[in-house]
Amino acid sequence: xxxxxxxxxxxLTALGAQTARAGEAACWFENxxxxxxxxxxxxxxxxxxxPSAPHTLLHETRAQMEGLPAVFPASARFAGVSLAxxxxxxxxxxxxxxxxxxxxAGVIGAxxxxxxxxxxxFAPCKVRFATGAGRTPGRGTQMLRLATAGGIPVLTAxxxxxxxxxxxxxxxxxxxxxxxxxxxxxxxxxxxxxxEAPRGIAPGRLRALSMGGRLFEETSxxxxxxxxxxxxxxxxxxxxxxxxxxxxxxxxxxxxxxG
Numbered sequence: 001x002x003x004x005x006x007x008x009x010x011x012l013t014a015l016g017a018q019t020a021r022a023g024e025a026a027c028w029f030e031n032x033x034x035x036x037x038x039x040x041x042x043x044x045x046x047x048x049x050x051p052s053a054p055h056t057l058l059h060e061t062r063a064q065m066e067g068l069p070a071v072f073p074a075s076a077r078f079a080g081v082s083l084a085x086x087x088x089x090x091x092x093x094x095x096x097x098x099x100x101x102x103x104x105a106g107v108i109g110a111x112x113x114x115x116x117x118x119x120x121x122f123a124p125c126k127v128r129f130a131t132g133a134g135r136t137p138g139r140g141t142q143m144l145r146l147a148t149a150g151g152i153p154v155l156t157a158x159x160x161x162x163x164x165x166x167x168x169x170x171x172x173x174x175x176x177x178x179x180x181x182x183x184x185x186x187x188x189x190x191x192x193x194x195x196e197a198p199r200g201i202a203p204g205r206l207r208a209l210s211m212g213g214r215l216f217e218e219t220s221x222x223x224x225x226x227x228x229x230x231x232x233x234x235x236x237x238x239x240x241x242x243x244x245x246x247x248x249x250x251x252x253x254x255x256x257x258x259g
Contacts, residue, residue, distance in 0.1 A: 023080035027125040031099035031200035032177025032237050034120060036127060038108065041074030041088045042066070045105030048096065049118075049127070051247060052171035052227070052234050053109035054151030055089045059097075062105050063090040076112065081129050086112065095226065096175065099200040107175065110152045114249035120174065122241040122259065137246060137255045144212045146172070146252040150228050153249045157211040157235065168232025170211075172247065172254065176236035178202035179216065180209055181224035183233050202238060211235065212256070 027036045027049075038047040043062055056076075058068065068090065075084045088106075097104055119128040137143070146153045149169055158167040159180055166184060173181065176199040202220035209216040220238045227234055246255035 023078070023130075024126065024128040025079035027120075027127045029122050029125040029237070029241065030101065032202070033096075033100075033175040033200065034122075034125065034127065034237070035100075035104075036078055036108075038076060038078035038105075040076040040078075040086070040106060040108070041068065041072060043068075043105055046100070046102055047078070047105055048107045048175040049113065049120075050107045050173060050175040051110045051113050051153050051249065052173040052175075053107045055111050056086060056107065056109045057091040057093065058088050058106040059093040059104060060090050061103075076108075078108070079127060079129055081116075083112065083115070096199050098198040110249060113247065114153075118245075118247045120240075120245040120247075122237075122244075138257055141255050141257040142212060144254045144256070146249065146254055148249070148252070149231065153247070153252075153254070154231065155211070155235075155254065157209060157232070159206055159210075159233070160208045161206055166232055169230075170232055171227060171234040172240075173234040173236045174240065174245075175199060176222075176234065177220065177238055178204075178222040178236045179219040179239040180206055180221045181227070181234045181236060182221065183224050183227050183229050183231055199236075202236075209235075209239070211239075 025036060027034055034049045035046050036049060043058060043066055070090045072088055074086045074088045076086055093104060116129040116131060144155055146155050153172045154169040157170045158165060202222050204221040206219050206221040209219045224233050243256040243259045
């Protein structure tokens, strides 16, 4: 028996709501990075969440094992969410690999994270992906405005050591330990090792970081040779893990709720 138009519309609306329903999963906060179990392009494993990466990246070691080309179309499944129409780039991720208990398969970047409102609790680690505006943030939440540069979310912040200060755009980074990673060569680390440190290590310190009207003193720091040099740097998980985070790249908003 054919469905009447009004009933069909109701069913389609309900199906659409089910498709848009949020996905939630446990994650783990390891080595300064938020990690989730995911399958991207048929490659299942541990994937880093990193909005400072404009594109989703597959470690070249895994790509060689799977016989995948340098760039390929893919679908993804994680936290109860399924996506299609992705483009994955193969990259050398050896600089991100040290310190993890199991090998890292790749990085889920801003191209995927920008499709959702992403909520992250660091302790215990939990991540939620929602479409639409998401749940209303709780009391005591601060909202920061984001811009986009090179396909990644950025915000304005300022840093200072005992010699100079700099204000500029900083990427949002959930896969590096240091509160601040700097692209400017004039902010020199205390040793050569600091400039070559993996992203899970924060070997230096800065006198101060100012962001969103807040001042953070003696913050952990490292250099960021992998970032776009047009940026001042990136802000990592030594900073973000103080709060519960909501990232909405599409609407240009970042919420910080008491952790």
